[in-house]
Amino acid sequence: MPNPYSTTDPQPRRTTPRESFGDTGFSFECTATRSSSESTTTCPSYKGTTTCPYCGVGCGVVATVENGTLTDVAGDPAHPANQGRLCVKGSALHETLGERGRLSHPVVDGEAVGWDEALQCVASRLASTQREHGRETVAAYLSGQLLTEDYYVANKLFKGFLGTPHVDTNSRLCMASAVAAYKRSFGADAVPCCYEDLECAELVVLVGSNLAWNHPVIYQRLKAAKQRNPLMRIVVIDPRVTDSCEIADLYLGIAPGSDARLFNGLLAWMHAAGRVDRIYLERHTRGFEETMQAACEDDVGIEAVARDCDVDAERLETFFYWFATQLHVVTLYSQGINQSSSGTDKCQAIINCHLAGGKIGLPGAGPFSITGQPNAMGGREVGGLANQLAAHMDYHTPGAIDRVTRFWRTETLTPTLPDVPGFKATELFDAIERGEIRAVWIMATNPVVSLPEANRIKRILAACPLVIVSDCMANAEILEVADIVLPATGWSEKDGTVTNSERCISRQRGLLPPPGEARHDWWIMTQVAARLGFAEAFPYVDPFEIFDEHARLSGFENAVEGEGSESDGAIWRPFDISGLAGLDRAGYDGLAPVQWPVTAAAPAGTPRLFENGRFATPDGRAWLLPVRPQAVRQELTRERPLRLNTGRVRDQWHTMTRTARASRLMNHRGEPFVDIHPLDAERLGVADQQLVELTGGDGLYRGRARIAKSQRPGELFAPMHWNDAFSGQAKVNGLVAAVVDPISGQPESKQAAVSLRPLPISWEATLIVAADIAAEIAPAIAPAIESGREDYAYWARIPLDHSVRWQLGGQPDAAGRDWLAWAESHLPGPVSQWSHDEARGRLRASGIDNGRLRWWLMVGPPEGLPSLRWLDDCFASEGDQLLDRETRRRILAGCASGARSDGPIVCSCHQVGQNSIIAAIRAGDTSVEALGARLACGTQCGSCQPELKALLEEETQEEMADASL
Secondary structure, eight states: OOOTTOSSSSSOOOOOOOSOOTTSOOEESSOOOOOSSOOSOSSOOEEEEEEOSSSTTOOEEEEEEETTEEEEEEEOTTOTTTTTOOOHHHHTGGGGOSSTTBOOSOEETTEEOOHHHHHHHHHHHHHHHHHHHOGGGEEEEEOTTSOHHHHHHHHIIIIIISOOOOEEEGGGGTTHHHHHHHHHHHSSOOOOOOHHHHHSOSEEEEESOOHHHHSHHHHHHHHHHHHHOTTOEEEEEOSSOOGGGGGOSEEEOOOTTOHHHHHHHHHHHHHHTTOSOHHHHHHHEEOHHHHHHHHTTSOOSHHHHHHHHTSOHHHHHHHHHHHHHOSSEEEEEOHHHHSSTTHHHHHHHHHHHHHHHTOSSSTTOEEEEOOSSTTHHHHHHTTOSTTBOSTTOBTTSTTHHHHHHHHHTOTTSSSOOOSSOOOOHHHHHHHHHHTSOOEEEEESOOHHHHSSSHHHHHHHHHHSSEEEEEESBTTOGGGGGOSEEEEBOOTTTOOEEEEOTTSEEEEEOOOSOOSTTOBOHHHHHHHHHHHTTOGGGOOOSSHHHHHHHHHHHHHTTBOOTTOOSOBTTBBOOSOOOGGGTTOOHHHHHTOOOEESOOOSSOTTOOSSSOTTSOOSSTTSOEEOOOOOOOOOSSOOOSSSOEEEEEEOOTTOOTTSTTGGGSGGGGSSSOSOEEEEOHHHHHHHTOOTTOEEEEEETTEEEEEEEEEOTTSOTTEEEEESOOOTTTBSSOOGGGGSOOOBOTTTOOBOOSOEEEEEEEOOOSEEEEEEEEGGGHHHHHHHHSOOGGGTOGGGSEEEEEEOSSEEEEEEEESSOGGGSOHHHHHHHHSSSOOOEEEEETTTTEEEEEEEETTEEEEEEEESOGGGOOOHHHHHHHTTOOTTOOOOHHHHHHTTTTSOTTOOOOOSEEETTTTEEHHHHHHHHHTTOOSHHHHHHHHOTTSSSOTTHHHHHHHHHHHHHHHHHHHHO
């Protein structure tokens, strides 16, 4: 196979350290030499800057590479998004790397093949599908995990040259409602705010956003800003009491789905109190009177709005007063608003209030949708959504189809650009089920886990004639239904750009060579394009060439900002990075973070939009639009009487294929769980940490109950991350019906209707096995539950540093099972030692082979587990390093002599457990700062500080209760 790093071969050329990299932050710790044909260095030890691949904050990262291995990461103090901070996921990035578990070679119909054969198969099967069934029978489903350059090539290939409009992205699941509302009001998908606005606001409203867990670096910036400015007020609006409430001056625990009613009430209150900005409305907007009329169709009195939103009227009026009387207000919203069957209207109701008060285009003011994925915005820039073309042009944008056709020079092709939008995400998979789409290429996403009715999606794809999957991880569940698998590069190998929530474009740099035969997504698509006959249109040999074309298209026939009307056939589009066109490789390597628009008039970027009151509409005015609140469409019934909210947890990302590789990220929440209010738990006979089962949509969900006063009665919360690779029956999106917003196509993922019952099991067990044998014994301990085997009703796989832990539960009765015989037959090596506590119903056993621990078993509920860190270290022996006699003696106890369990991990950065924290509190450390000084908890990313504060409050209350006795 040709050398993939040769400068003469059309393969991906990795970004590597160079002697002069401008402002990239690369610095050498040794002298590197370079051959004429290789772009690698003989001494790959250096530091380089890149961007985190997780949430939409877009944090800059300083990565340390030593001897070809990425050994450490830290926050980049020069990056404007994070200013040196990183959350625990970001700080563990280097722990998620390595060739273990990576896709290493192409696979066609279950057989490993070379790249030439794989690419030819992709091209020929796509071509034959279109030839036999029509051009629109081919589709692509993309991801916010792709870089902008990957996204651009995909959109150009499918829409521009294959001529199919059916290209959508998983960003549809998180940001589509916000996009639709921005476009309706401002004329463009243009977030008007920047992160600095959070720091100079007088009031910050968090609605539908658990910022502390989902965007922790921005949460820490906001927390620090509040400490600097005691006059700043923060309001949290959320059905759950989340960790974000730690810094709230006011909390409104509204009923799920009532957000539009609340903001319509706010708009009416502002109007009645004379707090709308009449001058701003008259000069810069349209639609106020019609919008007010719609809002007042309902009773907008404080008592009526409070009743419908299920909040205290006095607290509601306090929020209305604060919002109305402050000019510098930022409303920060995310999935709790967007993921709704009326998400666009909810976003619109927020925007209406800001426009009515003139609270936009100013420092510390504006409606700020914070993005879920690292490059959801970059994907929107290039047209990744089904209703977009490219460069923020839509099918209905005047002249857009002709403009893009001329720029891409597709006018001589048959087919050419489609003339109508394609299927949005859920529609796309419905079309596959109907047979209208017969081939789909899925890149860097896991729809069999993340889409509503996830189990149905898996069945649909299993029946699809052609499923092509590009991914980097071998445990992605989507691979089970793939006909062709293409190994893609991942973070630290990919080279390109991403755009974060504040429109900041940053470089994600390739620091390491790809493992095995992994290739960049853009390169894979250009090679397929060449085999389809489009080589001339896809001549790229380096990502900077793709970025240059993308930048040129953004400025192509783009009017001057502020004109707001057609000018020489062009309309002003805020997305314009034409000021970055013409970058060569060195300029691209040295690209510093910059917020678009980047033009000749604004070469340093634009932090804040619409400061002059001119918008991207034909007449330059923003639109207020009538909003009529809609009920949640997934109705509760007698069979499914509970409302389920889904979302992320602090230390995990999406479907865990990467974050689960860092064992410390599994310690905070190691198993799938369900948060339930104490009253519901008592009514349903559920105890804390008991295994339960949810039923809803077309699926089941099994996890561990967590009694949580933070929940409203009648409502549950369950995380979105777990899937068949990590647990049985734990795909929460299987419970969510495929109900979507009619405008945005975004699913209603926050308001599913479910039932809950205790999972009928008679035994639980914990099994820990050495990492090198975990895969071979997995079939014996994690059987498919859907096969009906209730002897394993529940299992969860939890990776540790040197071993893998399984939590198991099921039937028959443990007393009737000979666990030692089971261990002898299922686990490698003999039972070396065991103990049985009949009074507590616990059995412990272990297998030691040639002085090395191979497995450890405890039969009984997991609350009896010892500290797993010590036990996990016992699996780490290598070479001649064998377990000594004292360690062997303590194996069954699971801890060294005199040691005790740390309890559940609270601080993932420093692995500090709850028991250690409580002990320190009782020893006199009565503040978060004091705990940090003693234990280091809360001193790195700060994500655990709300939990530390909660523990301090609980201990204080217990002390007061004891003192009163």
